[in-house]
Amino acid sequence: MQLPAILSFFLFFHPHSAPLPPEAVLVDVQKINPYIFVDMRYATKNNFTGEKIYSAARCLLRPKVAKRLSRVAKRLRHKGYGVKVWDAFRPKSAQEKLWNATPPKLRRYVANPKKGSKHTRGVAVDVTLTDTLGRELQMPTPFDTFNIRARSNYENLPKKAIRNRTILHDAMKAEGFLSVSGEWWHFHDAEWRCYPLLDLNFQDVPQ
Ligand SMILES: C[C@@H](N)C(=O)N[C@H](C)C(=O)O
Numbered sequence: 001m002q003l004p005a006i007l008s009f010f011l012f013f014h015p016h017s018a019p020l021p022p023e024a025v026l027v028d029v030q031k032i033n034p035y036i037f038v039d040m041r042y043a044t045k046n047n048f049t050g051e052k053i054y055s056a057a058r059c060l061l062r063p064k065v066a067k068r069l070s071r072v073a074k075r076l077r078h079k080g081y082g083v084k085v086w087d088a089f090r091p092k093s094a095q096e097k098l099w100n101a102t103p104p105k106l107r108r109y110v111a112n113p114k115k116g117s118k119h120t121r122g123v124a125v126d127v128t129l130t131d132t133l134g135r136e137l138q139m140p141t142p143f144d145t146f147n148i149r150a151r152s153n154y155e156n157l158p159k160k161a162i163r164n165r166t167i168l169h170d171a172m173k174a175e176g177f178l179s180v181s182g183e184w185w186h187f188h189d190a191e192w193r194c195y196p197l198l199d200l201n202f203q204d205v206p207q
């Protein structure tokens with residue numbers, strides 16, 4: 001464990017230390033880098049539930065993770081691409097809504113709220129590749145496609161979709177994000193275990 005992780009653990013759990021204020025725990029990603037495009041899909045009805053799950057369209061992350069993503073955006077911009085965020089920090093109450101809205105046979109695609117999601121730790125992002133103007137490029141599937149076509153190594157796809165997925169994955173991995181096998185759009189910080197689940201809602205984090 002690196003020193004900053006030990007320090008953040010100490011600050012969260014030491015009984016005599018004051019808790020960090022919410023604005024120090026989570027930051028608005030677009031304040032860190034306005035070239036990161038954002039379409040918070042759970043703040044709209046345009047998501048797999050068909051319902052508005054979030055109370056605000058805020059793209060919040062742990063500061064270190066937001067800076068990592070900012071470096072991804074810079075890396076992609078140099079190559080003529082951009083990155084768009086579909087989801088980032090997710091309150092626990094929203095995780096419960098997603099879980100309840102998911103048919104039991106598809107629940108392997110959603111973290112059990114009793115265990116908690118990496119999104120609720122503020123260290124996970126769901127992203128896609130865009131051009132420099134934020135227009136989405138061809139990818140293997142739409143967001144939250146819960147089938148094998150969404151697997152990160154699925155090959156029976158148009159060449160362009162595979163190429164764009166590789167560009168996105170290479171850029172994210174180069175900056176320390178880990179991917180998952182079942183969802184090409186999901187990445188999380190390699191040190192996710194150092195960040196506890198957050199008991200915060202969007203309105204708790206000052207603008
Ligand atoms: C619901 C889907 N976008 C998602 O985030 N799944 C992971 C496993 C999660 O709920 O953390």
Ligand SMILES: [Zn+2]
Nearest residue numbers: 124125126186
């Ligand atoms: Zn995710």
